[in-house]
Amino acid sequence: MAKHVAVLMGGLSAEREVSLHSGAACAQALRGEGFMVTEVDVDRDVGEKLAALRPDVAFNALHGRFGEDGIVQGILEMLAIPYTHSGVLASALAMRKDRARDVLSAAGVPVARGLTVDRMEAAREHVLPPPYVIKPLDEGSSFGVFIVREDQAYPPQELTRPDWAFGNRLLVESYIAGRELTCAVIGEKAYDVIEIKAADGGWYDYDAKYRKGGSIHILPAELKRNIYQNVQLLSLKAHRALGCRGVSRTDFRYDDRPEGTGELIVLEVNTQPGMTETSLLPEIAAYAGLSFGELVRWMVDDASCDR
DSSP, X not given: OOOEEEEEEOOSSTTHHHHHHHHHHHHHHHHHTXXXXXXXXXXXXXXXXXXXXXXXXXXXXXXXXXXXXXXXXXXXXXXXXXBSSOOHHHHHHHHSHHHHHHHHHHTTOOOOOEEEEEHHHHHHSOSSOSSEEEEXXXXXXTTTOEEEOTTXXXXXXXXXXXXXXXXXXXXXXXXXOSEEEEEEEETTEEEEEEEEEETTSSOOOHHHHHSTTSEEEESSOOOOHHHHHHHHHHHHHHHHHHTOOSEEEEEEEEOOSTTSOOOEEEEEEESSOOOSTTOHHHHHHHHTTOOHHHHHHHHHHHOBSOO
């Protein structure tokens, strides 16, 4: 009898639409691999839904809060349903950017200079010398992110809006100029490195990430061999430092400009990388000879509790 896989998708975060696309793509591929698939649009009653379904495996295609931060992982542990991706602790750690920075730095992974501040404090004055980046502590897909340029006299006043939805504590980090790189870990192996460029020449924001043709991916990234290998080594080091399981994707900035610092900095570790047609993890896997169907099958085979 075919294994029954519940694909968890949608959810309650700002990344709901991205998750629906990821989930639909994964569900289709899993059916193509011969699994019995139920698509579960996650709401606050997800525990009841899963208790009634009793799938053999939960394929976690959620992104953002409640799906990527250890909460749904805890529900799955309580229900004793094996699941994909990282467990409770690694998911919670990686999602909290300030806590992840502390762990990565302690493990010898280079991170940008940064501090955590109150939202109104960040709006009142420059808390770091520009240029710098303001990020919510626990959002993804570039939601709530601002790049403050050197010529900006004041911080972004959008932070003071009454409908601000991204929390009252923010991470402020020095802006690292140069190239945007990413590397995937599948199992305990670091795969190839992609350089990412926004097609419009701007920064890699939500539109560049998810609009078809919004970004240009250079695979393999054109880097000196020692830098390429260092990206791979740091990706695996970050994956292990946070305790990730299954797959992860680590994002970097590399300042190789003629006048640059030469810094290679880890921005963040994604424990639930996107699985859409424009996503980076499936592209990296395909370059290594692993089809989308083979990738999701591997993830189901790798699923467990107590991750």
